[in-house]
Amino acid sequence: MRMIPALGAALFATVAVPASASDSQGPFQIKVLGSAVLTDGKITRVETDAVGLPATLQTKSNDNLVPTIAIEYFLNDALSVETICCLTQHDVDATTGLPGAELVAxxxxxxxxxTxxxxxxxxxxxxxxxxxxxxFLWVDSKPGAATVPLGVTRQSLSDELGLALQAGVDLAVNDRGLGFTLDAKRYFIDTTARWYAGQTVVIQTRHKLDPWVLSAGLAWRF
Incomplete structure (x- = not known):
């Protein structure tokens, strides 16, 4: 991790150089991708347990394949800023303690x-x-089928701020800005899961998400 500050310094050292007006491809790039979202989801801490969860309980969230759009602006030939847009959906199931039990739907x-x-x-x-x-902005989640018999009426996941690291390659297809792209991101982020019976929190657990997002698709620079 000591390399990250040094890399950041090298990147910011070039930010003062504006995009070249002679760049025939232009400063913008749009990518249309298919992305595999490979999540973790394991419990790192049980904070509230009013229902008697098994001591061996552990969880895993399912992977997903989603369409993704990336929009990128080149500050110069070497440096760019990119943002992505996607919505991904996951269930959380028990792997030990209550194997196969759906906890979040x-x-x-x-x-x-x-980035x-x-x-x-x-x-x-x-x-x-x-x-x-x-x-990570959670826009919806529901109690899993295994929690409803426990009296659970509502479930939530906390929004969290984290870090994303990224690596990839853009491959030019022609001289008109069309290209093929491969991209890998690793996120470092957690969430707190809460299950409610009415207004009372009956289960609260901390989860490690840390997903890999592996993408491939087409790019167009203009």
Missing amino acids: DAKVIPATV LKYHFPLGAAKPYVGAGPTY
Whole structure:
């Protein structure tokens, strides 16, 4: 992790150089991607337990495949800022203690992410690395089927701020800005899950999310 501050310093050192007016491809790039969202979801801490959960209880959230749009602005040939737009849905099931029990159903999250990217000039193939903040905004979640018999009436997941690291490569297809792109992001972020009986929290657990997001698709720079 000591390399991250040094990389950040190198990236910010180039930010003062504006996008070149002679850049025939223009400063904007849009990517249309298919993304595999590979989540963790394990419990790191049980904070409230009014129902007598098994001591061996552990959980896993399911993976998902979603469409993603990325919008990127090039500050210069080497440095860009990128944001993504997607909505991904997950269930959380027990893996031990209550194997197969559904604890959270249809949890939907918007992973609002902005990364600062450095591009290596290697001709038609341009690998890059990046890093930036992410904010996981949970827009919906429901109690899993296994929690309803316990009297649970409502379930929530806390919105959280975290970090995203990124690496990938853009491959030019022609000289009109069309390209193919491969991208990998690793997120470092947690959430607090709460199950309610009426207005009372009967279960509260802390979960490690830390998803990998692996993407491939087309890019158009203009």
